[in-house]
Amino acid sequence: MRVICWKTTWLSIQTMELFDNLMDSLSGQSYGVIDSFLTSEEINGLVINLRKRHAAGSFKEAGIGQGSGQHIQVLVRGDQILWLEEFSVVEIEQVYYKKINALIQSLNQSCYLGLKDFEFHYALYPIGAFYKRHLDRFKTDSHRKISVVCYLNEDWQATDGGELVIYLPNKPPVKISPVGGRLVCFEADILEHEVLPATHERLSLTGWLKTY
Numbered sequence: 001m002r003v004i005c006w007k008t009t010w011l012s013i014q015t016m017e018l019f020d021n022l023m024d025s026l027s028g029q030s031y032g033v034i035d036s037f038l039t040s041e042e043i044n045g046l047v048i049n050l051r052k053r054h055a056a057g058s059f060k061e062a063g064i065g066q067g068s069g070q071h072i073q074v075l076v077r078g079d080q081i082l083w084l085e086e087f088s089v090v091e092i093e094q095v096y097y098k099k100i101n102a103l104i105q106s107l108n109q110s111c112y113l114g115l116k117d118f119e120f121h122y123a124l125y126p127i128g129a130f131y132k133r134h135l136d137r138f139k140t141d142s143h144r145k146i147s148v149v150c151y152l153n154e155d156w157q158a159t160d161g162g163e164l165v166i167y168l169p170n171k172p173p174v175k176i177s178p179v180g181g182r183l184v185c186f187e188a189d190i191l192e193h194e195v196l197p198a199t200h201e202r203l204s205l206t207g208w209l210k211t212y
């Protein structure tokens with residue numbers, strides 16, 4: 001369990017505006033997007049780290065379910081993942097965590113979400129891999145409040161596919177392209193979503209903001 005250090009974070013006016021827009025969107029339609037949450041240097045650093053660990057064989061086929069009930073099901077999801085561990089966090093991951101902590105602080109201050117913890121994994125979707133329509137929150141784990149996906153694909157084109165499709169109640173689904181640096185947040189227990197296959201490897205950092 002990670003302990004979040006509630007240091008006062010000084011956010012730029014621009015970041016505050018981005019967070020405010022995200023929170024409006026989250027409270028209005030249960031999802032929100034921040035473009036350019038990461039700079040291209042940050043994306044680059046994370047991708048280098050992701051690729052190094054992938055080459056070292058640290059990634060595993062992602063499973064479905066939780067704990068010992070987890071099983072691998074390529075017909076449902078075809079991504080490979082690596083969880084970020086608290087004690088092996090390299091500098092560039094700390095930069096990411098710092099931004100996530102600032103976001104958590106804003107969400108708690110404005111939306112009273114009581115977020116205290118988070119967990120993230122790298123995800124690599126090989127060409128053609130997908131993740132069928134699903135809900136992120138496990139039936140037995142009500143602590144995952146907000147799902148957060150940050151994309152690490154530089155030069156992603158609309159024709160590359162790999163969109164995240166979010167299914168909204170009583171509205172047409174929304175398709176979001178996994179453009180590098182883009183951050184998508186949505187309510188983990190409310191919005192079903194899926195990942196469409198892509199014509200390129202699709203990289204991301206995916207995680208959850210939790211109440212404990």
Ligand SMILES: O=C(O)CCC(=O)C(=O)O
Pocket residue numbers: 123131136149163164193194195204206
């Ligand atoms: O990568 C995405 O766009 C979403 C991933 C996802 O739904 C998940 O890992 O649960």
Ligand SMILES: [Fe+2]
Pocket residue numbers: 134135136147193
């Ligand atoms: Fe998901």
